[in-house]
Amino acid sequence: MIRTYKFRLYPTEEQVKKLEDTIGTCRHLYNDSLGERRVDWDVGFYEQKQLLTLRKQDNKYLKQVHSQVLQDVLLRLDKAYQAFFKKLAKYPKFKRKGKYNSFTYPQYNNGWKIIGDDDNNNKLVLSCIGAIKIKMHREIPVGTLKTCTIVRDVDQWYACITADDDDITTRTVSTSTEYDMSKPLGIDVGLINWLTLSDGNKIQNPLNFEAQAKKIRQLQRNLARKQKGSKNREKARIALAKAWRQVRRCRDDFVHKTSRTIADQGYTLVAFEKLNIANMVKNHHLAQAIMDATWGKLRQYTAYKVEKRGGRVLVVNPGGTSQKCSRCGVEAKEKLDLSVRTFECRSCGLVIDRDLNAAKNIEKLGLEQAHAETEPLLVQRQRISKFQSRKQEAHVLRRG
Structure with a gap:
């Protein structure tokens, strides 16, 4: 069984800047790729994947992100289209700032890995970002580590690690x-x-919402009073998100x-x-x-x-x-x-x-x-057992 384990990250200020830049780069790639597919319906995942090398030559920001992370962005867009064609979701939309909050390393030991000791001094090593302190509050069962998704939750960072525990x-x-x-x-x-x-x-x-309803309404009014683009509005937005x-x-x-x-x-x-x-x-x-x-x-x-x-x-x-x-x-x-x-x-x-x-x-x-x-x-099981018994009988007759 494939499971996902969520752990808290504690990045430094420099690492937070790199994480936010990576999310911003992935968001721009997602929007650019979506624009291409809206114009030309013949363009798919594999065509855009082949164009990544050309994009990197013209865009310095793409060079600062691991290649498999960029490929996963294109795969995420393709999954959104597949869900739309199967009538499971609406048509994919462009992601504005603040609405794209994660990126994925799809292969262990190729872009990400975990290092540490017995005292729980663990580090999550991410390519192009560095070694980030991770709080592994529970032990991952022995199995195959697969993907690692870095998620931004307002002002906190988490690593969602998938593993096949072979239950x-x-x-x-x-x-x-x-x-x-x-x-x-x-x-x-x-x-x-x-x-x-x-x-x-x-x-x-x-009634979980009712416990916070009064506070949320007050924070929404405070946010509405703030001037757009100001630092006070950003503080009010973060308070409401929390x-x-x-x-x-x-x-x-x-x-x-x-x-x-x-x-x-x-x-x-x-x-x-x-x-x-x-x-x-x-x-x-x-x-x-x-x-x-x-x-x-x-x-x-x-x-x-x-x-x-x-x-x-x-x-x-x-x-x-x-x-x-x-x-x-x-x-x-x-x-x-x-x-x-x-x-x-x-x-x-x-x-x-x-x-x-x-x-x-x-x-x-x-x-x-x-x-x-x-x-x-x-x-079906009875038919299989009858077929096997007849096959054994025929084998015995041939030997006799």
């Missing part, structure tokens, strides 16, 4: 044709009850702890609702609350933690899960309004919390989907 458990589960569904879990998400689990537990919405960073970190911390709790309970199958967040945030009355809930990030964090332990995470269609009885499966005759928080089944007489009923239905849908995916694999 035996994950590899065994991914290649297996049978799934363990002995301990399933369905999760219904909401704004009041952030999570409702099919085992009856509920997790309240932490406040938003605090909100983002609170969200990530809560999601990490929640996903860790779910994974540690040993669920072998976790089913989430398949939500279209892009359409949901079109409701401007609930957009801020939906974005603050970070349901997509919860599903992402839970997936890799559960799968590491040998489990599986699925997404199911949530249509009708709140309108159908989780015991007998009969749908309500009249559509329940959102204000009705209790589900009453007229067929079997079940009275249950609305969100808990939906979570149980999501769990059943997850089991059905897992069984539907498992059956073709088992049939």
Whole structure:
């Protein structure tokens, strides 16, 4: 399994200047390459990669950046185009100053490496920049180091290092044709009850934005009063960015702890609702609350933690899960309004919390989907075993 480990960097003032210059050079290359592809649609990644040598002859700033870092910029642009063609993202836009905050070294020992001793006096050596102090608060498992992405987060710098830890458990589960569904879990998400689990537990919405909302509004007013281009405006912008960073970190911390709790309970199958967040945030009355809930990030964090332990995470269609009885499966005759928080089944007489009923239905849908995916694999496995047995019989007859 390929994982990413994030570590804090402590560069000197001279190194900060080089890091910012590198980001600026990469941003200009990205914008220039995007302009070329907008004019000529026949120009692609490989054509622009071949033109890099000519660009370096005319641009002294490109010579100060490692060649593979520049190639990764072109690859990043090409991925943006591929996502657009697959209708997964909008058309690529030009990056203004402050909106391009990272660059990548794609190969270990070719542009970057880590040196250090047993006392955690580690250094991250970056080509064309130097050796930067890095705080490795956790040990990277034995595996193959791959890429290193340098990220600027307002006034702090981080190194995101990817490594293939070659996890035996994950590899065994991914290649297996049978799934363990002995301990399933369905999760219904909401704004009041952030999570409702099919085992009856509920997790309240932490409302991370509300804790910083007053401060953010005040900082936004202060920024609006400052003159554009002034040093005071830059200070106000950084203060506002730090406040938003605090909100983002609170969200990530809560999601990490929640996903860790779910994974540690040993669920072998976790089913989430398949939500279209892009359409949901079109409701401007609930957009801020939906974005603050970070349901997509919860599903992402839970997936890799559960799968590491040998489990599986699925997404199911949530249509009708709140309108159908989780015991007998009969749908309500009249559509329940959102204000009705209790589900009453007229067929079997079940009275249950609305969100808990939906979570149980999501769990059943997850089991059905897992069984539907498992059956073709088992049939294929049986055919392979029959073919092998016939092959062995034929081999025995030939020898006889």
